[in-house]
Amino acid sequence: MSLEKRLQEIWYGGAPVPLVLRALVPVYRGLRALHRAPYAFGWRQPQRLPVPVIVVGNITVGGTGKTPLVIVLVEALRAQGRKPGVISRGYGGSAGSPILVDSSSNAALCGDEPVLIRRATGVPVAVGRDRVAAAQLLLAASDGNEPAVDIIVADDGLQHYPLFRNVEICVIDGERRFGNGLLLPAGPLREPLARLDTLAFCVCNGGLAQAGEIPMRMVGDTAVAVGDAATRRSLHDFAGQRVHAVAGIGNPARFFALLRAAGIDAIEHAFADHYPYQPRDLDFGDGLPVLMTEKDAIKCAAFAHANLWQVPVRAELPREFFDALARERI
Known part of the structure; x- marks a missing residue:
C-alpha cells in the first residue's frame, strides 16, 4: 500500500494512528505557530489591497x-x-x-x-x-x-x-x-x-x-469530447455501459459516485491530485469509453483519442x- 493510501486509511478510514505520527503533531503545531506568530502578535501586518x-x-x-x-x-x-x-x-x-x-x-x-x-x-x-x-x-x-x-x-x-x-x-x-x-x-x-x-x-x-x-x-449531466469541445452527449447516454472512470482530484470517489448515480458501470482509476498524465496512463487496451473530470482533461487534450470524454460539473x-x-x- 502506498503512503498516500495508508494515510487516507488512517485519516478517514478509522485505521489506528501510529505513535510516530502522533508524536509529530506537536512539531507541526509548533511550526504552524511560528508561521502565524508575526501576524498574530502584530509584528507584521497583512498586505491590504485597494480592492476587496x-x-x-x-x-x-x-x-x-x-x-x-x-x-x-x-x-x-x-x-x-x-x-x-x-x-x-x-x-x-x-x-x-x-x-x-x-x-x-x-x-x-x-x-x-x-x-x-x-x-x-x-x-x-x-x-x-x-x-x-x-x-x-x-x-x-x-x-x-x-x-x-x-x-x-x-x-x-x-x-x-x-x-x-x-x-x-x-x-x-x-x-x-x-x-x-x-x-x-x-x-x-x-x-x-x-x-x-x-x-x-x-x-x-x-x-x-x-x-x-x-x-x-455538484451537478454534472453532460459529457464533452476532450479533443473536440463542440461534441457533447448527455451523461445518461452512457447509462448501462461499462467505462473507465479517471479522476486525479482531492477526492476521486466523489466523481465515481457521480457516474454511478447516472447508471454508469465505471471501472475506477484514481490518480493523485494534480497528476501529470501521459498517454500510457489512459491506454487500457480495450476500447471502452474513458470518462474523466474537467480538471484532468486540461492535461490530456494534446493526446486525446475519440473516446475520451470530460464531465464538467457546476456548483x-x-x-x-x-x-x-x-x-x-x-
Missing part, C-alpha cells in the same frame, strides 16, 4: 470543491456588475514568479485549476507562490481606461497570512468531513476545528450540511448564500 479580497479555502489537506465554488462566485459577482479576478498558488504548476493565465496556458506551468477557472469564466487569473504579488499583477492590468478587476477571489489561501482578506469561506467535504479530527500528520487538519468559528461562511460540499453550514451540490448553492455574501458590503 474573498478567500475560498479549507482546513483539511486535499481537495474539497474549492474551484467549482470559485467559478460560481465569479459568475455571481459578475452578475452584480463587479469585475472579479482570481489569484491562485497554482498547485501542480512550475511557475515561481507571478504570471497571468490565459485560455491557452499550459497547466504544467500554471497549474490545472487556474487554467480551468480561466477557461470557465474568462476573467483575469494570476498565479504565483506570492499571492500578494499575483494580486498586484492583476491590479496592474487594465480594461481600456478602467481597471481590469475591482474584486479578487483567492482560490485557496486560508493559511496564507501575508494577504489581508475581507471575507473567508471554508469548503468542507460533506462526505469525509474532518476525518479523525487530528492535526497533521496524524490527521488531515491543517488548522484546529476552532478555526471554523472565525470564518464568515462554511460551505458543505455534498453530504448533509451541519448547523450553520451552506449546502453545496449549486442556495440563493440565500449569495444574498448573505452581498450583505458583507465588499
Whole structure:
C-alpha cells in the first residue's frame, strides 16, 4: 500500500494512528505557530489591497470543491456588475514568479485549476507562490481606461497570512468531513476545528450540511469530447455501459459516485491530485469509453483519442448564500 493510501486509511478510514505520527503533531503545531506568530502578535501586518479580497479555502489537506465554488462566485459577482479576478498558488504548476493565465496556458506551468477557472469564466487569473504579488499583477492590468478587476477571489489561501482578506469561506467535504479530527500528520487538519468559528461562511460540499453550514451540490449531466469541445452527449447516454472512470482530484470517489448515480458501470482509476498524465496512463487496451473530470482533461487534450470524454460539473448553492455574501458590503 502506498503512503498516500495508508494515510487516507488512517485519516478517514478509522485505521489506528501510529505513535510516530502522533508524536509529530506537536512539531507541526509548533511550526504552524511560528508561521502565524508575526501576524498574530502584530509584528507584521497583512498586505491590504485597494480592492476587496474573498478567500475560498479549507482546513483539511486535499481537495474539497474549492474551484467549482470559485467559478460560481465569479459568475455571481459578475452578475452584480463587479469585475472579479482570481489569484491562485497554482498547485501542480512550475511557475515561481507571478504570471497571468490565459485560455491557452499550459497547466504544467500554471497549474490545472487556474487554467480551468480561466477557461470557465474568462476573467483575469494570476498565479504565483506570492499571492500578494499575483494580486498586484492583476491590479496592474487594465480594461481600456478602467481597471481590469475591482474584486479578487483567492482560490485557496486560508493559511496564507501575508494577504489581508475581507471575507473567508471554508469548503468542507460533506462526505469525509474532518476525518479523525487530528492535526497533521496524524490527521488531515491543517488548522484546529476552532478555526471554523472565525470564518464568515462554511460551505458543505455534498453530504448533509451541519448547523450553520451552506449546502453545496455538484451537478454534472453532460459529457464533452476532450479533443473536440463542440461534441457533447448527455451523461445518461452512457447509462448501462461499462467505462473507465479517471479522476486525479482531492477526492476521486466523489466523481465515481457521480457516474454511478447516472447508471454508469465505471471501472475506477484514481490518480493523485494534480497528476501529470501521459498517454500510457489512459491506454487500457480495450476500447471502452474513458470518462474523466474537467480538471484532468486540461492535461490530456494534446493526446486525446475519440473516446475520451470530460464531465464538467457546476456548483449549486442556495440563493440565500449569495444574498448573505452581498450583505458583507465588499
